[in-house]
Amino acid sequence: MAKLSIDISVSLSARTALRAVLAAALLVMLGANLPGHMSYDSVAQLYEGHFHIRETWGPALYAWVLGFFDRFIPGTSLYVTASAALFFGSLAALADLRPRTSWWGVLAAALVALTPQVMIYQGIVWKDVMFANCAVAGFVLVAWAGRVWPDRARRWTLLIAALVLMAAGAQVRQNGIIAGGFAALALGWIAAHGSWRRGIGWAVSALIALILVGQVETTLSEPPKAPTDTALSTGLRIVQSYDILGAVAMDPGYRTDALAAANPAAAAIVRARAKADYSGRRIDFTDRDTAIQAGMNALPDKAFARQWIDLITRHPVLYLKVRWEDFRWVFAPPVVDWCLPVYVGVDAPAEKMAPLRLKHRYVQSDVMLSNYASWFLDTPAMSHVFYFAVSLVLAGLFLWRRQDGDVPMAALQLAAAAFASSFFIISIACDYRYLYFSDLAALAGVLYAAVDPPLPWLKARWRSEG
Template sequence: MQLYEATLGKSVTWNPPHMTAILRWLGTGPDAAGRLMSLNVVLTYLSLAVSGAALLATRGGERRAVVSRCVAILLILLNPILFLFVGIVWKDIVFSTFMTLGAGCGILACVTDGRRAVLFALASTVVLAIGMKVRQQGIFMAPVLLAVPFVALAVGRGLRRTQVVARGVGLVACFLLSLVLGSHLVARTIETDPKLGNQVGFRGLMQYDVAGITALSKTPSDRFPVPMTDALRTEVRRVYSPDRGDFLWYSPTVTQWLSLPGYDGIRGHWWTLVRAEPRAYLQHRWEVFRAILNADGVKACLPIHVGIDGDHRYLREIGFQPGLDRYDQDIYHFSQKIIRWPIYRHWVYLAAFAVVSGLILASAMRPRVKRASMAIALATLLLYASYLPTSIACDFRYLFPAVCLVSLLWIVYVADARGRPRLGRWYVGTDSSRR
């Protein structure tokens, strides 16, 4: 739909307009899609590979150790999930590109000096500001990741406190200026309807929660906190699934029930049920979170997207011919061969995130690199945590940014850690290191 919106120059859905504007800047129709896909691929892989190469190039050490670390980094880059998803034209992928590129530029600033460090830090700041509004999670992730370029310019540079504060203020000013200018350009590029604001997204989330609580609560219908009949409840339980909220709309009865109250009505139902049925609400939210982590597999989670697909009427109007070619079919068949592998489960990446975060905390690393890694880890943790109260489907691409950031953390650890981790003692860094 955002390709269609880019051609129109107008939002017709509640998606944030920033990706739509980027598509319009890149052209329209198939050209824009191709250019955006190329940018995602190039910038994502470059962010990961160049970060690892820069860390290795500036750390020194025995040649044998460097070779083994290069092999480990290459194995991370060869993860098929990166290859399968980075080419999808979707806002989660674009958001992932911006967050990974911003963090990667920050890492480069950590291991360089002088003007190059400043330029990389400014690039990181601008990229994070632009990417902040591509997806809602950017609102809290980008400010946390802004700590990466700040650490790069402030830690271990021999600066006085006033100079550190000045650099921090400068980066924040650059971030805010980039954010304002970017939003202004987006507003001039894409016309948005105020009716398509955040209320639409909040309403969908609350409708899903209301249905989930209704389906899972053990309170009899005649004593339920909102008006309820046994027949309606049976229908809600039939179509409710923790995998996807859109299954609810397959039932005209449930659709009518959730739609009639309007925004204020559904908000009132939601608040009443959350207070009266906290156990059912928490069970619903936990089951939905398990689904997005693919605890029971990825069957209902759109595990792969190939070819040209969507609303065929809109696609043809902007110059696309829906369908698959031989290359698309090959990618699909490859995905089916690995779909049961652990790398196709987000809980595996969450576990990998927990492990690498502990290793970074317990290992000797260059102070700037270590503190920057902690900021990246915090932003990644916030991304995971954000889906606990807000997920409405288990689409695999939702957590693709986490896959990229976890990969970056592992690359940073492999390239920069020195010696064995010492559990029970958290290292800040190695005092003998220049950076």
């Protein structure tokens, strides 16, 4: 009787393994978090998107996006799935930007997927997450456009997709334009081909297109008969009043003549209550004091603007002292637990949730996710400072190597650092999510670096092989 011998061998490449790890991580993340975690902001924006109305000064585009997915499957399950797929797909596409894939990339993919920023935050319905995902995907698309540059059809398809995503991100996160600016610079570098004038032309054109497309996206997403968008003016007044409150709290001798000229009684209340109500942690503490709220509401925007300009121009040291106090809380919070490091469950006022058929939720799976995040809170894995440093190191390595994909990925790291730095000017609260893009960009950069490490001895080896 003849023996039948079958030899089956399986060859698993590092690139295939990396994709498998990311696919598995996406499924695990969705299984752990769907239908998504929603705070008051999330529910309010879904409410606006569902009913095509405008009640808050949150980004109209984000409400529209939530409403769009809600039409197909009520709630946020489909949105969370699409948003996460965009991010995980972007990570998977990084491997194909390099000629080789190291097994270090597989390990990095697993470690990145296990961080709270990926395993939990990707399931939170926040505009900060949408911005971060759009920005990371946009840079990856720009890198891919550079890789296929001679193929005009593919190049323009990729660039248009990048433009739409980057513009959307800039519209849902006010200072998100910083990411778009760095993406435009990266595109200019790629398109230059030895001509700096051509590169500048591409970069400027890309930035103009980004602004125009963003305005079109916002205009199309505005519901009928929407009130005038006052987000910019409201945000500016909040920052100005917060800075002035901090200045008075830190230096009781600081004169608020512009406020007093507009309303002496209101200015006196602000001065009297500043020390007790100001905190670098967040401006929200003033909401608990009806007296100072009444005083601040009685003062016109122009008075705050004049006082703020006086603070910056005539007392710059005091201004910087106030800003540093605010910035250190969002960038390197002394107690991260006080800065909403993670959010799980669903919670909002009943009048918002009932029409959407949402129920308050904080079940055992949410408790487990919260406990999981707590293991990372006081480690570098949940430190903006750490990711800031990582981004700067990676940017240097990528710019030193400057091979396919390196310049856009370096631009992503520099955009993350610049984005984090911008909060020195605009920070009004220390919520961890505000710098989420900086963390996510660094994580994407770590994975990209691990796929094909940009190390000196490897570059020397490549030269010798060439």
